[in-house]
Amino acid sequence: MTELRYLAPDTLDEAIGAFAAAGSAARILAGGTDLLVQMRSGVLKPGVIVDIKKIPEMTAIEETADGGFRIGAAVSGMALAEHKTFGKVWPGVLEAINLIGSKQVQGRASAGGNLCNGSPAGDSVPAMVAAGAVVTVQGPNGRREMKVEDVPAGPGRTNLKPGEILVSFSLPPRPPGSSNAYLRMIPRTEMDIAVVGCGVSLTMNDGIVTAARVGLGAVAPTVLLVEDAAKALIGSKLDDAALARAASACSAACRPIDDKRGTIAYRTKVAGVLLKRTAAIAAKRAQGN
Amino acid sequence: MNVVTNNKWIGQRTIRPDGMDKVTGRAQFAADTTMPGMIWGKILRSPHPHARIKSIDTSKAEKLPGVKAVVTSKDIVDFPIEKGAVMLGIQDMRWMCRNVMARDKALFPGHPIAAVAATTEAIAAEACNLIEVDYDVLPWAIEIDDALKPDAAILHEFNKFDGKPSNIVGRLEHKKGDIAEGFKQADIVIERTFTTRPVHQGYIEPHACLISVAADGKTTIWSSSQGQFMVRAMTSMLTGIRQSDIRAIPAEIGGGFGGKTIVYLEPVATLLAKKSGRPVKMVMTREEVMRATGPTSGSKSTVKIGATKDGKIVAAHGTFYLQAGAFPGSPIRGAAGCSFAPYDIPNLLSEGFDVCSNRSKVAAYRAPGAPIGAYAVECVMDEVAEALKMDPLDFRLKNAAKQGTKAAHGPVFPRIGYIETVEAAKASPHYAAPLGDGNGKLRGRGVASGFWFNAGGESSAQVNITEDGNVVVTTGHPDIGGSRAGIANICAELLGIDYRRVSVIIGDTQTVGFSNLTGGSRVLFASSMVVTQSTEKIIQTLRERAAKIWEIDPEAVKWENGAAHPVSPNAGQFEPLTLEQLAEKAPAMGGPIGAGVQLNTQGADGGFGTHVCDVEVDVDLGIARVIRYTAVQDVGRAIHPGYVEGQLQGGVAQGIGWALNEEYIYTKEGKVDNPGFLDYRMPVCSDLPMIDCIMVEIPNPKHPQGVKGVGEVPLVPVMAAVANAIYNALGKRFYALPMSPPKVLEKLDEPLREAAE
């Protein structure tokens, strides 16, 4: 029977050393709410587990001097919810992360794990994409930065190189009149997986959209940044025509599959519906800022 | 209404005896048991929906270090098909022996092929992979329409229908009058066809057991089931060990809903334990539960109802095709027998067809078959009421069955409470309330009724007075819905003592007399009869003992408030003798005090319910949610109202899941594609409103406390109530379950598509 080694280093360098040395047999453990489930069901049988929660940088939430945020990859949803200002600046990112699972799951689940698990349906990912988040990754060859949308490579796969660990998310400072929102469609009310997820981030000036980003989840092999939808919103007052154009752009961007969770027709239509609803919430929030 | 109010404990929401253990995690479920030297059993399952098993080579598995025993169908007692049925309850052992281990053919993906016991679960699993099975893969059919095609793959070649090999393995009909004549009198006739998907009982606790077979053959089974005697009998029949050598100990049960009325693991684990000489533990994974244990049937039903302009139903015809899964035995009796039972219909034909197909054998699920039939009938009832421009409850009242109505399934109804349930629904605050504004979402209201037979049958009880003057009641039925709490209320009431002094336990097969399994809503009905008679015997003994002490006639002693008293001052002037005092004096006064009664109980009355449901539909996403629900039911007498409401609410919750999201989804290869709780969507708490209950109490005159079964009726009307509410909201009818978001949206988009063409 294969043995399982569990390591919990205190520093990033140690973690990277151990992770790289163990090669493909190793897995990073953040909250474990995906990893342990996959191990118990027999999908994964790692030989080495590197727990990153003892590394201070991984669990830190930092407000940067310019007004941005840097969030450690292993920060739990609950810790983020308790932060004094994060939820005011990035309500859409926080609500996306806090949708993951239940109270119990929230105590562990991280945005880093959600992204690195590579599910196209991960809830925090479209919100992070809409937020324009950039991730810092570090491996045996040093640090580099990537856009969030460039991390997923396909279901269950990422573009991290062997031995690389996701260290943190950086979210930019917000101009006045900005806000964001996230909505997902699930058949139930909780404890479910997104059939479609939609994140929208807006900046508004005098009722006119001056900047927008749209992220869509569960409609393609990876979470999508939908630039055409953003273009349809920018310059508009979020009138029906602009929203309809943005909704069509979302539907057009979908490359979904028919599966047990939803049909192509359903997902394509719902992507547009959610865009309209999410944009409306983001706009309402932005007007207060 | 005939509510009895002068009781001290009957009708009280006493504290449930298992509550503390369950909320603190102390309760011992089947998987919590361990023994020294214990090893683990695992089952190798068929990957194919349909395949002939040419050979099984277990030699490599047997050589793997750590493997202690391997079992195949050769080790299981065979019940040859040609020798005819061998029934145990409603199960034919010919099918049971083939269901626990495939013999010549594998009939569904997940069908057990062989089993291994090894020192660890991982070794047992690895050994399963080393077993070589040579399959001859056959064509297969899962859906009813596919199984009925002329060229369909036939599961059981010996079976013939209309003279030809067929997957129709059974038919029953209930008939009254002449439907052809009846439909001629109708002004309005509506006929519709409905389909439902297989749905699982969804008990949270997977099947599990620990079994020890000692060198002298004495066998002990710890397992979770709805009947320890069923476990003992089936294990005995399938292993050849006599019943007196098998002690089946019921664990606390983590849900069953009918699904634990048959065995899967126990005979296999017994044989592994016998072969290895070690105690064997087996615990199914959720995936095994979903793939290989019985959900209920998927179905295809056609219902035709004819009525006159003034709202009288003159004829009805129902045909109900139910999937049996791999072996005969779908619940056509419930579908054909229950679905028209609320109505007095002069001309009726109700037919059930049992259809085998390549999926797991169905197991009972709460009022087996009845919700499937009621879904079709109650939806057509709604359409007929609409066509007649009648309120749907008035339409039901106009046609309601009552005392003296001859039911198509046989009986002439005694005093029943159906009309009272409809009247209570009509008078409910819910039915009177406006639907309210959905804030952009569309709202609608629907109603439906339902019936379930209920049951009596064998029960045993022993009631003992402890040396310190308290009470222990032992019954033989696993408590899956509150029977211990109900029995404590009844026994305390009869003895006139605090209910906390009565401890109710579930005995094992060797310590209490035969008791039929927990099913059919029979347990409180039957076990309170034997407990009542036992307690009355004890009271008689106590009176006799007091009479002896006082040296008066036993007839001059009455039992009241937990003590013996002289019936009147004339009888003598004595201080009362309490239960404690009489227990203390017992050794000198004739010995221990206790009594047992065993009966085949008779006189169970059927149960009726009427439900009102409000839904709200998000028309852009196709999501329907139930926002208000009221379940009205004739409960006979609510011995423990909290538990009765719990039964009603639980049934409704399951029905809402069945209506809106639950379904077995299959891959192109014929395998279940959603064998887990993420993609098999049962409702979570936040999906449901608080479910209101109205308990109508029409006591059963043939029962000492007036009890009627309550556990199954509440699932029967739900899917139709939800479907009728969705129609009311959208103006579109759905003829298939589940009404899940993609399906609702597809339907809503239909006219748009037509307009575009």
Ligand SMILES: Cc1cc2nc3c(=O)[nH]c(=O)nc-3n(C[C@H](O)[C@H](O)[C@H](O)COP(=O)(O)OP(=O)(O)OC[C@H]3O[C@@H](n4cnc5c(N)ncnc54)[C@H](O)[C@@H]3O)c2cc1C
């Ligand atoms: C009951 C339940 C409900 C759930 N509900 C939802 C839901 O509603 N929405 C949703 O999106 N998800 C849901 N999930 C899935 C899961 O909780 C989320 O994906 C969560 O964000 C994973 O985070 P984690 O910290 O637990 O990740 P882990 O399980 O620790 O890791 C996930 C994967 O990412 C890798 N990884 C983690 N951190 C790093 C890192 N820093 N660098 C490199 N690789 C890394 C791990 O090796 C692993 O492969 C649910 C899970 C459960 C058990």
